[in-house]
Amino acid sequence: MTEATATAADHDLALLAQMLRIRRFEEQAAECYMSGQIRGFLHLYVGEEAVAVGTMGCLTAEDRVVAAYRDHGHALARGLPMATIMAEMFGKATGCCRGRGGSMHLFDVGRRFYGGTAIVGAELPLAVGLALADRLQQSSSITAVFFGDGAVAEGTFHESLNLAALWQLPVLFLCENNLYAMGTRLDRHQAMTDIHAKAAGYGIAAAAVDGMDVRAVEAAAREAAESVRDTGMPFLLEARTYRLRAHSMYDPDRYRPREEVASWQAREPVASFADRLRAEGRLDDVHWQRLEQEVAAEVAAAVAAAAAAPVEPEADLTRDLLVKAEPVEVNACPG
Amino acid sequence: MPRLSYREAVREGLREALATDDRVFLMGEDVGRYGGAYACSRGLLNEFGPDRIRDTPLSEASFVGAGIGAAIAGMRPIVEVMTINFALLAFDQIVNNAATLRHMTAGQLAVPLVIRMATGAGRQLAAQHSHSLEVWFAHVPGLKVLCPATVTDARLMLAAALADPNPVIICEHALLYATEGDCAETADGFDAWRPLVRERGDALTIVTSSGSLPKVVAAADQLNRSGIRPELIDLRCLRPLVLKPVLASVQRTGRLLVVDEGWRTCGLAAEGSARRRFRFPMPPTWNRRRCRASNASSPPPES
Numbered sequence: 001m002t003e004a005t006a007t008a009a010d011h012d013l014a015l016l017a018q019m020l021r022i023r024r025f026e027e028q029a030a031e032c033y034m035s036g037q038i039r040g041f042l043h044l045y046v047g048e049e050a051v052a053v054g055t056m057g058c059l060t061a062e063d064r065v066v067a068a069y070r071d072h073g074h075a076l077a078r079g080l081p082m083a084t085i086m087a088e089m090f091g092k093a094t095g096c097c098r099g100r101g102g103s104m105h106l107f108d109v110g111r112r113f114y115g116g117t118a119i120v121g122a123e124l125p126l127a128v129g130l131a132l133a134d135r136l137q138q139s140s141s142i143t144a145v146f147f148g149d150g151a152v153a154e155g156t157f158h159e160s161l162n163l164a165a166l167w168q169l170p171v172l173f174l175c176e177n178n179l180y181a182m183g184t185r186l187d188r189h190q191a192m193t194d195i196h197a198k199a200a201g202y203g204i205a206a207a208a209v210d211g212m213d214v215r216a217v218e219a220a221a222r223e224a225a226e227s228v229r230d231t232g233m234p235f236l237l238e239a240r241t242y243r244l245r246a247h248s249m250y251d252p253d254r255y256r257p258r259e260e261v262a263s264w265q266a267r268e269p270v271a272s273f274a275d276r277l278r279a280e281g282r283l284d285d286v287h288w289q290r291l292e293q294e295v296a297a298e299v300a301a302a303v304a305a306a307a308a309a310p311v312e313p314e315a316d317l318t319r320d321l322l323v324k325a326e327p328v329e330v331n332a333c334p335g
Numbered sequence: 336m337p338r339l340s341y342r343e344a345v346r347e348g349l350r351e352a353l354a355t356d357d358r359v360f361l362m363g364e365d366v367g368r369y370g371g372a373y374a375c376s377r378g379l380l381n382e383f384g385p386d387r388i389r390d391t392p393l394s395e396a397s398f399v400g401a402g403i404g405a406a407i408a409g410m411r412p413i414v415e416v417m418t419i420n421f422a423l424l425a426f427d428q429i430v431n432n433a434a435t436l437r438h439m440t441a442g443q444l445a446v447p448l449v450i451r452m453a454t455g456a457g458r459q460l461a462a463q464h465s466h467s468l469e470v471w472f473a474h475v476p477g478l479k480v481l482c483p484a485t486v487t488d489a490r491l492m493l494a495a496a497l498a499d500p501n502p503v504i505i506c507e508h509a510l511l512y513a514t515e516g517d518c519a520e521t522a523d524g525f526d527a528w529r530p531l532v533r534e535r536g537d538a539l540t541i542v543t544s545s546g547s548l549p550k551v552v553a554a555a556d557q558l559n560r561s562g563i564r565p566e567l568i569d570l571r572c573l574r575p576l577v578l579k580p581v582l583a584s585v586q587r588t589g590r591l592l593v594v595d596e597g598w599r600t601c602g603l604a605a606e607g608s609a610r611r612r613f614r615f616p617m618p619p620t621w622n623r624r625r626c627r628a629s630n631a632s633s634p635p636p637e638s
């Protein structure tokens with residue numbers, strides 16, 4: 001092996017490892033939900049791993065990342081420690097937001113990871129503002145914002161695309177088109193289903209990519225990110241993907257034909273990439289098993305730590321409501 | 336009296352409305368094929384077809400606005416906003432269009448629109464999914480606000496709202512959908528717009544509404560066991576807010592406790608106790624006898 005092919009092989013294995021971490025994390029999260037350790041909403045990223053993993057590597061530590069509520073995969077790919085994510089989802093004080101946000105609101109500002117928004121489409125204007133600040137401060141960072149196909153129907157999508165183009169802001173709009181907004185299929189919520197083509201209406205460059213293929217996502221995301229960096233202008237990348245689990249743990253998932261799910265399952269990104277690496281002679285069973293073991297150990301440690309951690313004391317509830325504020329009202333008259 | 340769940344009662348109310356009035360249609364996110372985020376409209380798509388059970392895109396401002404337009408033009412739309420948290424995206428339409436059009440056009444227009452939504456903290460859904468903002472609507476002249484807390488109210492308030500020629504917001508509490516109760520079979524004598532005394536008592540007056548009612552009933556049970564009989568009043572309608580029965584009760588009991596899931600400042604509890612003071616001369620001890628139980632003044636944490 002030459003040095004170049006060795007690095008390429010390492011890189012491929014890193015992509016695979018990252019996707020596997022997300023997959024096993026999500027499966028464990030589902031179990032923790034069943035056992036009552038995780039409560040509230042839980043939206044799994046199973047089937048969509050290639051999108052977060054393929055794009056995150058094209059961003060630098062200075063770039064900013066904004067996600068929606070299906071955010072565990074993005075947080076992991078961005079480098080938030082698995083243990084703090086799991087603790088957050090358990091609602092524990094050791095979580096990245098002290099357990100206040102939970103599954104849908106993972107934030108780590110030190111890693112320039114801005115959550116975690118549970119109102120569909122609300123993350124888009126936020127990303128525009130982050131990029132505006134970067135532009136005004138002559139920073140070279142770009143902002144990547146992830147959102148679903150469902151968000152495309154919100155006014156904020158159109159308003160944010162327009163603003164980013166009008167003000168020439170470095171935003172990488174990343175639409176994770178998984179064909180459904182909860183139970184409503186794309187062609188039942190969009191008059192024109194070619195999402196990336198909508199960018200033309202705002203004079204924004206755009207592309208679509210197979211979101212089940214991590215290499216394809218990575219290549220497209222690299223081009224898109226370079227375009228944003230070079231031109232300072234926004235770019236809309238549409239990754240066509242599929243969620244293999246229900247919308248959330250509350251969803252009985254009755255609206256999708258079984259054959260449709262099966263056909264996407266056959267192309268699921270983790271196994272298909274592993275198969276490809278095997279066929280290319282870059283992955284063997286020994287390596288795969290070692291990878292599985294490492295990931296299993298990491299997941300188990302995250303669960304154990306989260307289970308053992310305390311919850312934030314109730315007395316701290318009004319802490320951090322305002323900057324340096326005394327706890328509001330706590331001392332006010334009880335009447 | 337048939338026993339129904341609150342969810343089934345809402346569905347029955349919808350079914351009756353759709354069956355009796357051709358102008359009525361239901362629209363909102365996932366109300367059709369999915370059957371509603373809280374399964375309130377399950378089965379209605381098959382029964383009434385896609386013209387009358389309309390799935391909408393995630394476009395709260397636009398489909399609520401479209402509901403206003405359709406109402407002005409002679410339809411009787413029922414718009415379902417999945418939860419009150421997302422109604423914030425439609426607040427402009429509700430406050431600036433639905434609530435003003437009648438008055439601003441000097442009576443030329445009426446907005447006979449019903450907007451239903453789930454309110455309240457569910458099970459640990461974190462800050463952006465746990466709001467109880469019904470008092471925000473109750474602040475706005477031009478709107479009416481109903482908060483069904485019982486199965487009968489869940490079923491019959493919808494018809495009352497549809498019969499009203501004004502925009503009516505119905506806030507259904509997310510944690511009530513699974514509760515069960517006896518449902519009145521007819522609307523005879525039913526008045527959606529007034530408070531009801533749910534339990535008679537003389538020790539103190541507890542005023543509440545919506546998802547807090549079952550909690551207050553449970554608390555009253557405990558008090559009953561120690562020989563204290565509180566009077567429980569369910570406000571039911573937050574706008575127009577009728578406080579006469581509350582005042583009458585407080586005059587007998589001399590004590591008022593307002594239990595509300597919303598925040599304390601400028602909230603329902605503040606309104607209830609402030610109005611009480613405003614209208615009646617109070618005994619000197621009164622201040623110590625009024626009490627508010629509201630939520631902590633912070634965004635609801637997931638944990």
Ligand SMILES: Cc1ncc(C[n+]2csc(CCOP(=O)(O)OP(=O)(O)O)c2C)c(N)n1
Nearest residue numbers: 070118119120148149150151180181182421
């Ligand atoms: C403004 C708003 N309306 C409704 C909802 C309820 N809701 C949560 S997720 C969702 C579907 C979103 O679909 P999409 O954007 O495609 O993302 P996906 O879940 O497929 O990742 C809906 C309707 C919400 N959270 N916010």
Ligand SMILES: [Mg+2]
Nearest residue numbers: 148149180181
């Ligand atoms: Mg989607």
